[in-house]
Amino acid sequence: MYGIALDLGTSGFRAQLIDLETKKVVRTAMTMRHPLPGGNVIDHLNFALEIGEDIANNIILDTVKKIIETLDVEPSCIRKIVVCGNPIQLSLFQNSEIRDLAFAGKNMQQRLGVENVDRSARIFQANELFKDILNLPNCEITVPPAIAHEIGADALAMMIETNFLNQKDVSIVTDYGTNAEMAIKVGNRIITGSAAAGPAIEGQGISCGMIASPGAISDVNPEGEYWRLTVLDERMEGKNGALVNPATGEILEKGEIEAVGITGTGVIAVIAVAMETGLMEQPPRLPNGKLILGDSIEITSDDISEAGKAIGAIRAAQLTLLLEAGISFEELENVYISGASGTYVDCRKARRIGSCPNFSNKVVQFGNTSIALARELLLDESMLDKVIALAGNIKADHLMMATSETFKNIYTCELSYWTEGMSLKLYKKFMNMYKYPPFPEPIEDVFIEKRAAKDIEETGNFPVEIVEDVGITIEVPVEGCLHCKRCNEECPENALVTVEKEGRSFVSCSTQDCLGTSCRRCVRACPIKVIDFKKISALGVDGLQVDSFNNGVC
Numbered sequence: 001m002y003g004i005a006l007d008l009g010t011s012g013f014r015a016q017l018i019d020l021e022t023k024k025v026v027r028t029a030m031t032m033r034h035p036l037p038g039g040n041v042i043d044h045l046n047f048a049l050e051i052g053e054d055i056a057n058n059i060i061l062d063t064v065k066k067i068i069e070t071l072d073v074e075p076s077c078i079r080k081i082v083v084c085g086n087p088i089q090l091s092l093f094q095n096s097e098i099r100d101l102a103f104a105g106k107n108m109q110q111r112l113g114v115e116n117v118d119r120s121a122r123i124f125q126a127n128e129l130f131k132d133i134l135n136l137p138n139c140e141i142t143v144p145p146a147i148a149h150e151i152g153a154d155a156l157a158m159m160i161e162t163n164f165l166n167q168k169d170v171s172i173v174t175d176y177g178t179n180a181e182m183a184i185k186v187g188n189r190i191i192t193g194s195a196a197a198g199p200a201i202e203g204q205g206i207s208c209g210m211i212a213s214p215g216a217i218s219d220v221n222p223e224g225e226y227w228r229l230t231v232l233d234e235r236m237e238g239k240n241g242a243l244v245n246p247a248t249g250e251i252l253e254k255g256e257i258e259a260v261g262i263t264g265t266g267v268i269a270v271i272a273v274a275m276e277t278g279l280m281e282q283p284p285r286l287p288n289g290k291l292i293l294g295d296s297i298e299i300t301s302d303d304i305s306e307a308g309k310a311i312g313a314i315r316a317a318q319l320t321l322l323l324e325a326g327i328s329f330e331e332l333e334n335v336y337i338s339g340a341s342g343t344y345v346d347c348r349k350a351r352r353i354g355s356c357p358n359f360s361n362k363v364v365q366f367g368n369t370s371i372a373l374a375r376e377l378l379l380d381e382s383m384l385d386k387v388i389a390l391a392g393n394i395k396a397d398h399l400m401m402a403t404s405e406t407f408k409n410i411y412t413c414e415l416s417y418w419t420e421g422m423s424l425k426l427y428k429k430f431m432n433m434y435k436y437p438p439f440p441e442p443i444e445d446v447f448i449e450k451r452a453a454k455d456i457e458e459t460g461n462f463p464v465e466i467v468e469d470v471g472i473t474i475e476v477p478v479e480g481c482l483h484c485k486r487c488n489e490e491c492p493e494n495a496l497v498t499v500e501k502e503g504r505s506f507v508s509c510s511t512q513d514c515l516g517t518s519c520r521r522c523v524r525a526c527p528i529k530v531i532d533f534k535k536i537s538a539l540g541v542d543g544l545q546v547d548s549f550n551n552g553v554c
Helices: 041-051 053-070 087-094 106-112 153-161 264-276 301-324 339-344 347-353 369-379 382-393 405-419 424-433 486-490 521-525
Strands: 002-008 013-019 024-031 078-085 122-125 140-143 171-175 180-186 189-195 216-223 226-232 238-244 251-253 290-294 297-300 334-338 362-365 396-398 447-450 465-467 473-477 497-501 504-510 537-539 545-547
Touching (some): 002 369, 013 053, 013 369, 024 053, 041 087, 053 087, 053 465, 078 087, 078 369, 087 140, 153 171, 153 180, 153 189, 153 334, 153 369, 171 301, 171 339, 180 301, 189 301, 216 264, 226 290, 238 290, 264 339, 264 347, 297 301, 301 405, 405 424
Parallel strands (some): 078 140, 334 362
Antiparallel strands (some): 013 024, 122 140, 171 180, 216 226, 473 504, 473 537, 497 504, 537 545
């Protein structure tokens, strides 16, 4: 008998096949991307609202089916699936109400009749959901509860799997990812929030970026005037990569494993080391506009700007939580970080550039807390009752960053710093103008504890399986296309393909490669403006097709 622990992350899905008798992990599989278009949960939500939840749900279930097939287990032998994720991902997975998550205003929710959507724990038969997609005759699915409609099982997991809830000192926990969930604890009060950091924090939206997976550069360190790469192997462990000259790309020494791209933590390391060594005096400007880490692995000034937007969103949200709690920055004692980025990042480098507060006394790094909670719930039936009780007992305020004037002010400074070259000195002047307290001096003698060497600590006896072919194809007619290819050149994922069908031109791409409504660079790049996403079509899941949904997905 087997069970599956499933983490529906914003940047991709991770799953573990577990032997319920031995309680051992047998296999681990992951997708490189989320199957829906988008760099954050809002993009996924927009896509589902525009094309219909049935289509979005079908795409997600088809991806989970492919993951299960990759785990190489007879479906009739699967007894349990436990699923963790944020409320949007879990709602799309279950094909349940999402409009309350799209509209924060109470008046609009009341008009739509969605002001009191129930997101308590749920246990149901798998075939209720996977009907006509995958036959799981003996399997039940468990979905953990949310604390509130904005605060889901993933946020609950990061609080439970760390010792955040037990702290008496001021503490912040952050699950670093495309949608960075976070919480601050001050006494018995917990304030939660999230920053739609975007795909760069997971390596997406970067010219040579990828999520944490085999072949990804996860760190860089200076050795004299050169840089030593750290590259993830098949078991997601960091190994010595090549020794390179980042200014020229010259490889001085080959490594144990060859890099094929760079993940978000690698980009953070590149920024930190470039600043420390003087290669980058002020973001986002780089010498000759780029750094070269290997064959076709280049970090450009535009990549620095993209990463800076994500780093800035997280820092602005963390500072906003501190100010909302009414405490001074100096009172922050503990910082807990989790998720793939939280696992592999070098904390000292993260503190150097601001993606982790540099004025706390202690930092503790954890792995993927979402899949860890799913695994515990899978193996211990009594754990669900404990989680339900805990969710009911946690008194959490939720701060909507989108409506916070403090967040808007600080994030404007972050954007100016990372994308426009505004100096840190001027940044501090703006903080003073807004009457926010000054940044404390960085604490150099910080205690750093790394409790997980890998994002997923135990992966089984086989290499991590990568499930690549997920999502569907979307296309839009482009009458009069000049075939100048500017749309694809501007696309950060180089995802677009121009095809001819029955004498008409179409631009198409896979949903997993599209960065969604927050991007649309292809639309802006077209010199004759023929890309109109009101005419888009979605093709590809078990014959499903939907035409002409409004506003598009790119």
